[in-house]
Amino acid sequence: MTIIGIFGCTALLITGFGMRDSINGIIDNQYLKITHYDVVGIYDPNASQTEKDNYQKQVNDIKTVKKQDNIYYGSVTTRPQGTISNQQISMMVPQHEQGFDDFLTLRDFSDHKKLKLQGHGAVITEKLAKLGHYQVGDHLDLTDSSGHSYRIKISGISEMYVGHDVILDSSYYHKVFGKQVVYNAKILDLKDRSANNIDQVSRKLNSQTAAVTAVQSNQAKMAINTILHGLNNIVWIIVIASSALSFVVLFTLTNINVSERTRELATLRVLGFYQRETVMYIYRETAILMLLGILVGFSGGYYLHHFIMETLPPNNALADMTLRWSNLGLSAGLTLLFSLIVMLIMVQKIRKIDMLGALNSAD
Known part of the structure; x- marks a missing residue:
């Protein structure tokens, strides 16, 4: 007893x-070792050149921006085998793959080795892989907002604790979707990572005519x-x-x-x-x-x-x-x-x- x-x-x-x-x-792991960006400012790529220039000027005028780059940011869904509901996925295609590690660290979930984007597959996050029991080499079906389905091959599974992400390089995006990538967002790494500063930067970006929305990385943290x-x-x-x-x-x-x-x-x-x-x-x-x-x-x-x-x-x-x-x-x-x-x-x-x-x- x-x-x-x-x-x-x-x-x-x-x-x-x-x-x-x-x-x-x-x-600690998500926001110190993996996620380094603070805001993804999404704008309308079909806006006039003047409106897009004004959006870029607004980004350049924000003094707390430490690093910035262009990416494609979109929302897709998938229903992993064994689940009863669709899972929302953030799909990202960086313009410059070499510097993308400054915004988001892609590292293998098992041995923490850095993952590189490849032209024959996409990197998905760990929780998504566990939900569908996916492994490297398997295929994943994605559905965009228009209802069109696409199949991607998994080339790597990245450590991630919050959210579902799929990251592709521009060549594999063209191969899967049959079109050239059109960058529609600015990914920003700020010097001041406080919630107040992130809110201020988001409001400034959303005040532009070309703005669609601003995604804050600290929303899940809160x-x-x-x-x-x-x-x-x-x-x-x-x-x-x-x-x-x-x-x-x-x-x-x-x-x-x-x-x-x-x-x-x-x-x-x-x-x-x-x-x-x-x-x-x-x-x-x-x-x-x-x-x-x-x-x-x-x-x-x-x-x-x-x-x-x-x-x-x-x-x-x-x-x-x-x-x-x-x-x-x-x-x-x-x-x-x-x-x-x-x-x-x-x-x-x-x-x-x-x-x-x-x-x-x-x-």
């Missing part, structure tokens, strides 16, 4: 702390922060509940152990055992069982955390499955702390044992 109780407590503690760190890991705020409350509930479970299990079982062995403990005291030795006689067993429970709880917490973070995120988000060593240490440390508190309580109970009455009691 001690092993099972401590196993449940440790597993829940690891899961609670791991859920919080996994959501935090989405923000949604994740909202989820994280609510998740913190859930984490605290899990931590408090699992801590109470640990304390109740240790106290109840240790109390039963002491109560049923008062005659044995009294005999030890009469034979000359010190108070500390008598306490450790009982507590040594509890400590061994508790350590076994913690070790088993490590594996249980790992699989429970992995299961929850696989099923919790929506179809367009992917959780960071990394379980930090600090989570394991903190969970074990809290369990050991409760064990120490129980031991101090039991010291007082053992000290108050009536040795004469215990020795005269019937077995």
